[in-house]
Amino acid sequence: MFLTDPFFWEVVISGLLAGVMYSLVALGFVLIFKASGIFNFAQGVLALFAALTLVGFMDGQVPFAHVINEALGTNYHHWYETPGGGDGAPIWFVALSIAATTAVMILLAWLVVKVVLKPLVNQEGIILFMATIGLAFVLEGVGDLMWGANIKVLDIGLPSGPSDWIIDQTGMFVNKLEISAAVVAVILVVSLTLFSQYTKMGRALRAVADDHQAALSVGISLETIWWIVWSVAGIVALVAGIMWGASSGVQFSLSLIALKALPVLMLGGFTSIPGAIIGGLIIGVGEKLFEFYIGPMIGGATENWFAYVLALGFLLFRPQGLFGERIIERI
C-alpha cells in the first residue's frame, strides 16, 4: 500500500510546499481581481521586481548603475558593502532591506494607480488587462535596467537544507526552507483574512469588491482602495519573490510562475481567497504525484503541462472553480 510508503509522503509534502508558492502568487491575483475586476497579468513580474529590489538593497547596488556608467563614463557599482560579510547579513539589516523594499512596492502601487488605472477608469476589463500586460513589460525592463539582468543569489538567512529532525523521525527528506515558506504563507493568509474581516479597511475592500457605486456613496475612495490592494498584492509578491528567490535564485524566469498561477485560479475561482490557497495546494501535490507515479510511463516532464490539463478539466465541468461564485446571468 503506497499510503505507508514514506516516499509517497515525501512527494506529497514537496508538492504541498511547491503549492504554497503557487498559492501566494494566485493570492495576489485574487486580491486585485476582487477589488477592481482587473486581471493583473503583471503579478508574476511584481514578484520578480520585488525580489530584485530586495537583492539590490541587500547588496547595496546602485540602481541604474549600468545606464549611468554607460552615459557618464563613471564606474559606480555599490553604495555599501553588505554588513556581516560571508557569514550572512545580520537580522537588522535584512529587516531594514525588507522594509525598504516594502516601501518601494507601496510607492510602485501608488504609481500604478495614478499612471495606469486612474486614466483608464470605467474602461472595459479587456483594456485594463492589456494595460497590465504593458505594465509587466515595463516592470521587467525597468527591473533589468535598475538592477542588471544577471542571476542573483538571495540569502536572507532562512534555514535551509534537509531537516534532521524529520529524517530521524520519519526517514523523509524535507527542506527546511520549504517549511519556513509554508509557515510564512500561513501567517500571511491568516493576517489577510483577519484584516479583511475585522477592520474598517477590510470592510471597505470587500465593499468595493461588491459594488463600486454603493462604495462611493458611503464615502469610500476607489483610488485609495486600489492603492491599498496593489500595495498588499505587492507585499504578497515580495513574500513569494523571497521564497522563490531563496530556493532557486532571483532570475527572470521567476516572472513565469505567474503562468502557473493561472490554472490555480481556474481551480480555485478568481474571487476566492481560500480557493487560491487550496487550488495552489492541489496543483502542487497533483503535479508532483503525477510526475512521480505516471510520469515515467509517458516520458516524464509532465510538470510542465499537468496543471493546465487539470485546469482544462475544471473549466469543462465547474467553470466557476471550486469556490468561485456561480455566475447566473439574468436576462
Added chain:
Amino acid sequence: MAGDTARLAEDTFPKLLLRNAALFGDRPAMREKDLGIWQTWTWSQMLEEVRAFSLGLRALGLQAGGKVAIVGSNRPRLYWTFAAVQSLGAVPIPVYSDAVAEEMAFVLKHAEATMAVVEDQEQVDKLIGLAKRLPKLKHIIYDDDRGLKNYDHTTLHPFDDVQDSGRSLAKADAGVVAAWEKHIHEGKGSDTSVILYTSGTTGQSKGVMLTAERCVGAARDTVAFDRLTETDETLAYLPLAWVGDHYLNYAQGMVAGFCIACPEGPETVAVDLKEIGPTFYFAPPRVFEGLLTQVMIRMEDAGALKRRIFSYFMDVAKQHGEAILDGKPVPFSARLKYALGNMLVYGPLKNVLGFSRIRVAYTAGEAIGPDLFSFFRSLGINLKQLYGQTEAFLYVTAQPDGAVRADTVGLPMANVDIRIADNGEVLFKSPGMFAGYYKDKAKTKETLTKDGYVMTGDAGFFEADGQLKIIDRAKDVGKLKDGTLFAPKYIENKLKFFPDVKEAVAFGDQRDKVCVFLNIDLTSVGNWAERNNIAYASYQELANHPDVLATMEKHVRQVNADLAREPQMAGAQIARFLVLHKELDADDGELTRTQKVRRSFIAERYQPLIDALYSGAKEADITTEVTYEDGRKGKLSARVKISDVERYDVPAMKEAAE
C-alpha cells in the same frame, strides 16, 4: 436549601420572588437581547426592578384588588409587571397582543382594568382609540417609547418614569421597602393571582380566575415531575396571555428559579433559540412540523454525499434512537452507530435548531403525527406530550420520561383526579383548578359537575397502561347504530397523518357503519405523479386516478388495522370511502377560516354522495356550486368512485386477560 416546610410558606409569586432573590441572588433570572447583546438580570436585580415598578404603580394609585391589563409580547418588563402587580395584592390580566380592538375592549371592560401596561405604540394607539368605551382605564404605561414622544402624557407614562418614581420613594424612606415586603408576606394564598381570558374562538371569552396557592401548588408538582431547577433555562416566545406561557415560564420559573430568556422579536426566535439553547422547551405540533419541513428542504438542497449520510443516520436513529432515549437495551453496534450519527448528524442538527441542551420538551394542543413525533425523539430530544386546560392552570396529564407514546397524552399528574363520564367526556379535579369564571357564576356552574369536577369538553379514555387518550371534542363523539363509540376526529386525524391525505371527513353517528370522504394533498400526490410520469390536468383527474385510489385504499386499510388494535375504537373501522372531486375550501364554507372541517355543512352539501356511500353503489354523480378565486361562482359536476375497504377482526378484549 431551606426546609420543605419553609418553602411551602411561599404560596404566592411575590413571596417566591423574595425567596429566589435570597436563595439565587446572583443567578440569572431573565435575559433579553437588546441592540444585539444579551442583557441579563439576576434574581436580586429583578427583585429591585419589580419593587421599583411596584412602588411606582402604587404611587399612581394602584391598590389591592385593582386590575391591571398587560398587553404585548414577551418582554422582561411585562413579566416584571405580573410580579409588581401581584405584590400589591392587585390582579394582572394579560391580553393577547394581536387581539382586535373589539376583543380588547371586551376584556378590559369586563375585567374593569384601571391601568394597562403595554409594549409599544401599537398597543397605546389601540387603547387610546378605545378610551371612550373604557372609562375606568386611568393610566397607560408603555415599555418602548418609539413614536410616542409627542403624545399627550397626562395619563400616559413611560415604564422608566414609573420605576423612577418608585425608586425615589424607596430612597427617601427606607421604611417603604420594608413595608412593601411586609405587605407581600401578608398576602394570602387564596388571593386571586391572575385572571386569564380564554381566546374568544368558541363564543365570548371567559376570565379564568386562578388563586395564588393553586398556581404555585400546580407548578410545584410539575417542577418536581420534570426535576426542573435553578440551572434550567427557557426561551419565552409563546403569547403572554396564554395559559401555557404563564404556567411554563412565569409560574415554573418562579418556583424552580430558572432563567427566562426573551427573544429579540417574533422573527428572531429561531436565531435566539440557537444562541440560548434552552433546557426546557414547549411548542405546539405545527411548530415541530415547520421545523421538520425546514430540515427536509435544507437537505434537498445539500450535496449528494451529505444527503446520503443524512438518510443513513436518520435510518439508524429511526431504528434505535427512541430506545436509546428511553434507556432500553440496544445492541452495542447500534449504540456505536448512533454515537457516530450523533457526531455527524444529530448533534449538528440539534445545534442548528437550538435543541442541543434540551432536557425536557413538551408538545400539546392537538394530535401530533407519530412520524413527526418519532423524528424529534429519535434525535435524542426528550419530547413528551401533555394534556392541559386553562381551567386546570395547564397540566392535567403528562408523560413521564421513558413512558412516551405519540397517541396518548400521559398519566394523570400528581394530585390530579380524573374521571371519564358516561358520554366519554374527561372530567378532572386538580391542584391548579380554577376558582371560577370572573363575574360569571352561571358559566362556572355549567362547567363544573355537582361534585366539583371540571368538564373539559374533550372525550377520551384510559389505555391499559393508564395513559389518557383524547379522541375528540365530547360534543362531536357519537355512536353507531349498534352502540359502538364513534369519534370522527380521531379517525380523521389518523388518515391525515399520511402526507398525501389533505383532509378527511368521517360519518357514522346514528348510522350502521363508518364512511369517509377524502381529499388528496395536491402537492404531495402531484410530486408523486411527476416522478412517475403521470400526466393530469386537474385535481379532479388526479383524484380519480386508479393508482391514487389504490394508494388511498391502502391508507384506509392501514387505519383500520390500527383501529382494530384498540378495543374501544375497533368497532368503528371504515367500511367505505370516496375521494372527493374537489378540495374542501373555506371560500365554499366547507372549512372554517382556521381550516377545520364543518362536518354538518359538508354532509348537507354532499347528500347524494353520502346516500351513495350508504346505499352500496359503486359510483355516484355529484354537482356542486363552487366559488372561484376571483369570486365568480360556477358549477362542478363529476362522477366519483366509491371503494369498499376490508375491515379487521376485533381481537378478543385484552383487558380480561390482563
Added chain:
Amino acid sequence: MTLVDTLPAGQREVLLEVDNISLSFGGVKAISNISFDIRVGEIRAIIGPNGAGKTSMLNVINGFYHPQEGTITFEGVPRKRMRPHHAATHGIARTFQNIALFRGMSTLDNIMTGRGTLMKRNLLWQALWTGPAEAEEIEHREAVEKIIDFLEIQHIRKTPVGRLPYGLQKRVELGRALAAEPRLLLLDEPMAGMNREEKEDMSRFIIDVNTQFGTTIALIEHDMGVVMDLSDRVVVLDYGKKIGDGPPEEVRNNQDVIDAYLGVPHE
C-alpha cells in the same frame, strides 16, 4: 421640538440650493437651467415622468455628475468640483433606484460601511486592531445596532444581504445611508417594486427618520399617493426642465404638471 420644526417648510433655513444647473451627456441635455432649494428638516419630493431627469438631478446633488453650468450651495458653501466619494464626508447619504448593496456582506457589515466616514482611527491602528481602534469599533457597532432596532431588521442581522427579499434589501440600504448620520438623505425611488404593505412600512420609516432624527430628505418617487402623503414640498421635472414647485396640493392642481402626467405632446 426646536423652533425650526414649528416653521412651515417654505420658511426654514436653506440646506441645499441648486442654482441654474444644466447637465448634458455628449450634447444630449439631461437637465436644463434648473433651480430649487431644499430646506432644513423638510421632506422634499422630486417627481416627474420617466426620463424627466430626476435621477440625474440626484446624481448631481450627490457629486456623481458634474453639471456644465450652474452652482450648488450646500450649507451656505458654494460647491467646487467634487469627487463622488466626498458627498458622504460632507453629510450627504443616498440610496439607489436599483439597490446597490454589498451583496456578499451581512446586513450588519453593510450598515457598518455606512459609518466609514465617521471613523477616525487611521489605517495603522486599524491594521493593528488595538485599543483605541477597538473601542471605536464598539462605539460604532452600538450606533449600527440602534439603526437595526429602528428599522426592525434584527432577524437578518447576520444574513448576507444577497439572500434577502427585495423589500428587506431596500430597508438595509436605507439603514446604510442612515448610518452615516447624514444631514441630507437622498432616496431614489425608495418604494419601487414594493407591495402596499411594504410601502406603508417604508413610508413610516421615512417619516420616523424625518421626525425623530430631524434628517432632511429629498426623495424621488413614482407613487403619487405616497408623495402627496409624505412630502412637505414637491418639485416637478419634465424633459429636464422644472415645471412645478410647491406644496403637494398646489402642485397637484398645476396645469403643466397635469399635462405632463397625462402625456400632452410637447410642441
